[in-house]
Amino acid sequence: MRIGIVCPYSWDVPGGVQFHIRDLAEYFIRLGHDVSVLAPADDDTPLPPYVVSAGRAVPVPYNGSVARLNFGFLSAARVRRWLQQGSFDVIHIHEPTSPSLGLLTCWAAQGPIVATFHTSNPRSRAMIAAYAILQAALEKISARIAVSEYARRTLVEHLGGDAVVIPNGVDVDFFAKADPNPEWQGDTIGFIGRIDEPRKGLPVLMKALPRILAARPQTRLLVAGRGDEKEAVEGLPRELRPRVEFLGMISDEDKARLLRSVDLYVAPNTGGESFGIILVEAMSAGAPVLASDLDAFAQVLDRGAAGELFPNEDADALAGKALELLGNPERRAELRERGSVHVRRFDWSTVGADILSVYETVTAGAAAVAADDRTTGLWSRFGLARD
Amino acid sequence: MTATLIWILVVLVLIGVYLSWTAGRLDRLHARIDAARAALDAQLLRRASVAQELATSGVLDPAASIVLYEAAHAARQAVEEQREVAESELSQALRAVFADREQMEAVKDAPGGEETALELAEAVRRVPMARRFHNDAVRAARALRRHRKVRWFRLAGHAPFPMAFEMDDEPPAALIDRAA
Numbered sequence: 001m002r003i004g005i006v007c008p009y010s011w012d013v014p015g016g017v018q019f020h021i022r023d024l025a026e027y028f029i030r031l032g033h034d035v036s037v038l039a040p041a042d043d044d045t046p047l048p049p050y051v052v053s054a055g056r057a058v059p060v061p062y063n064g065s066v067a068r069l070n071f072g073f074l075s076a077a078r079v080r081r082w083l084q085q086g087s088f089d090v091i092h093i094h095e096p097t098s099p100s101l102g103l104l105t106c107w108a109a110q111g112p113i114v115a116t117f118h119t120s121n122p123r124s125r126a127m128i129a130a131y132a133i134l135q136a137a138l139e140k141i142s143a144r145i146a147v148s149e150y151a152r153r154t155l156v157e158h159l160g161g162d163a164v165v166i167p168n169g170v171d172v173d174f175f176a177k178a179d180p181n182p183e184w185q186g187d188t189i190g191f192i193g194r195i196d197e198p199r200k201g202l203p204v205l206m207k208a209l210p211r212i213l214a215a216r217p218q219t220r221l222l223v224a225g226r227g228d229e230k231e232a233v234e235g236l237p238r239e240l241r242p243r244v245e246f247l248g249m250i251s252d253e254d255k256a257r258l259l260r261s262v263d264l265y266v267a268p269n270t271g272g273e274s275f276g277i278i279l280v281e282a283m284s285a286g287a288p289v290l291a292s293d294l295d296a297f298a299q300v301l302d303r304g305a306a307g308e309l310f311p312n313e314d315a316d317a318l319a320g321k322a323l324e325l326l327g328n329p330e331r332r333a334e335l336r337e338r339g340s341v342h343v344r345r346f347d348w349s350t351v352g353a354d355i356l357s358v359y360e361t362v363t364a365g366a367a368a369v370a371a372d373d374r375t376t377g378l379w380s381r382f383g384l385a386r387d
Numbered sequence: 388m389t390a391t392l393i394w395i396l397v398v399l400v401l402i403g404v405y406l407s408w409t410a411g412r413l414d415r416l417h418a419r420i421d422a423a424r425a426a427l428d429a430q431l432l433r434r435a436s437v438a439q440e441l442a443t444s445g446v447l448d449p450a451a452s453i454v455l456y457e458a459a460h461a462a463r464q465a466v467e468e469q470r471e472v473a474e475s476e477l478s479q480a481l482r483a484v485f486a487d488r489e490q491m492e493a494v495k496d497a498p499g500g501e502e503t504a505l506e507l508a509e510a511v512r513r514v515p516m517a518r519r520f521h522n523d524a525v526r527a528a529r530a531l532r533r534h535r536k537v538r539w540f541r542l543a544g545h546a547p548f549p550m551a552f553e554m555d556d557e558p559p560a561a562l563i564d565r566a567a
Contacts, residue, residue, distance in 0.1 A: 046502040052541060072547070110415070112422075135527075136412055139412065139415070139416055139419075139527050139531075140415065140419075140422065142419055142422070142520060143520045143523075144520075144522070144523065160526060160527075160530065161526050162517070162519050162522060162523045163523075164515075164516050164519055164520075213435050252456075354512075357509070357512065357513055357516060358516060360513075361426050361430065361513055361516050361517050361520065362422075362423075362426065362520065364425065364426045364430075
C-alpha cells in the first residue's frame with residue numbers, strides 16, 4: 001500500500017507527535033509498505049529517506065504561544081506536488097485542525113483521508129471564526145482516529161461527528177529489555193519531563209518531597225528533562241536538595257534504563273495531557289506508576305488497576321501514596337505484573353495493525369488520493385481550469 | 388447607475404460561485420457516504436461469511452452451529468429494511484457462542500482454525516470501525532443539507548436524505564481481548 005503521512009510540526013524539534021509518526025512510518029516500512037512523510041523541516045537538516053521536507057516552519061504567535069507553522073503559497077505548492085508525485089492509496093494527516101500542513105493537505109487533497117487527533121485543545125477563538133472553512137476541509141476526512149477516549153470526547157463536542165479510538169504506540173520490548181543502571185537503583189523515584197513547564201507537575205512533586213524524605217531519608221528523586229535546575233529546587237529546604245539528582249536531557253536508551261531502574265515512577269502532570277505515552281513507557285519498563293488522576297492518565301492506567309492515581313495537584317495525597325508504595329514491595333510487584341500485561345495493547349504490533357485496518361476499511365471501494373482540482377482554483381469553478 | 392449595475396452583477400456572481408462551491412462540497416460528501424457504505428457492506432458480508440463458515444465447519448457443538456448458521460444466513464439474506472436488525476442479531480449470536488475463551492481455543496486448535504479465528508477477530512473489529520466512519524459521513528452531510536442555502540436552492544438535487552446505519556456491533560469479549 002502507498003501511504004502518505006503528514007506531520008504538522010517541525011521534524012527538527014523533538015515532540016510526541018513527531019516520534020509517533022516516525023515509529024508509525026518505520027513500522028509500515030518494515031511490513032513492506034511504501035511510506036512518505038511530509039513534514040516541515042529546515043532544508044539543511046538531515047532527514048531519513050522517507051521524509052519529504054515541506055519547507056521551513058515559520059514561528060508565529062498562535063493560541064497564546066509561539067507555534068512553528070507552515071502556510072502560504074509556497075507550502076501549498078509543495079503539498080500539491082507531494083500529492084501528485086506520491087499517488088498514494090491513502091493519506092494520514094496528523095492534527096488536521098492546526099493551521100499548518102495538516103489543514104493545507106486536507107484542503108488540497110481528495111480521496112481516502114485518515115486523520116489522527118492528538119491533542120484535546122479547548123476550542124479556540126480562531127477555530128470558531130474559521131469554523132466554516134475548517135468544516136469544509138474536515139468534511140473530506142473519511143476516517144477519524146482519536147488517541148484516547150478523552151480526546152474523542154472533546155473532538156465530538158467541538159467538531160461533531162465521531163472517531164475510533166486507537167492509542168499511541170510504544171515499542172514495549174525496547175523498554176522491557178533495557179538494562180537497569182545500578183547508579184539509579186536503590187530507593188529511587190523517577191520523573192521525566194520539562195522542568196520549567198509547570199503543567200508537567202514537577203512543583204507538585206517538589207512540594208510532596210519533604211514529607212516523603214522525612215519518612216524515608218534514603219530515598220532519591222531522579223529528574224530527567226530540560227530546564228533550570230536551580231529554580232526547580234528553590235522551594236526545597238537546603239539540606240534536602242542533595243536528594244534530588246538532575247540528569248538533564250537523556251537519550252532514548254537512557255530513558256529506558258532509567259525507567260527500568262527506579263522503584264517508583266511519578267507523573268504529577270496538572271493538565272493538558274490527552275494521552276500519557278510516558279506512563280505506557282514506564283509500565284513497559286516495569287516501573288510501578290503513580291500518576292495524577294487526569295482523565296487521560298486514568299484511562300491509560302485502566303482506572304487505577306495498572307497504576308496508582310492521586311487527586312490532581314494534591315501534594316499531600318501524592319506523598320501519602322508514594323510512601324505507601326515505597327514501603328510495600330508486594331504491591332509494587334503486583335503493579336509491575338499488571339502493568340506489563342496491560343501495556344501489550346499499546347505495543348506497535350497491535351496499534352499498527354489497528355491503524356492498517358482503518359486504512360484498509362477506507363480504501364475498500366474508493367479511488368486513490370489525488371490533488372483536488374475543484375476547491376483549489378477559482379478558474380475551475382467556471383470550467384476554465386488549465387490542463 | 389452603471390456603477391450600481393456592476394455592483395449587483397458582482398454580488399450575483401459571488402453568490403453563484405459560493406453556491407457552486409457548496410454544491411461541490413455536498414457532492415463530495417455524498418461520494419464519501421457511498422464509499423463508506425460500500426466499505427461497511429463489505430465488512431458486514433465478510434463477518435457473516437466467516438460466521439457461516441464456522442457454523443458449517445463442525446468445530447462448534449450442534450446447538451451453537453445452528454444458532455450461528457441461522458443468524459449468519461439471516462444477515463446475508465436480509466432485505467434493506469431488516470438489515471440493521473439482522474446484523475445486530477448476528478452480533479448477539481456471536482457474543483453468545485464465543486462468550487468464553489475455551490470456545491475460541493477450540494476453534495484455533497482445529498485444522499485451519501487459526502486462520503479462521505484471525506479472520507473472525509478482524510471482521511468483528513472492522514465492522515464497528517466501518518460503521519463509525521459511515522455514520523460520521525452521514526452526520527456531516529445531514530448538517531450541510533439542513534442548511535438554508537442548500538434547501539432553498541435545492542443543491543442536493545435528487546439524492547436521498549442520508550440515513551445512519553444503527554446496529555449493535557459490540558464484539559465478543561473473548562475475540563478482542565488482545566492483552567492476554
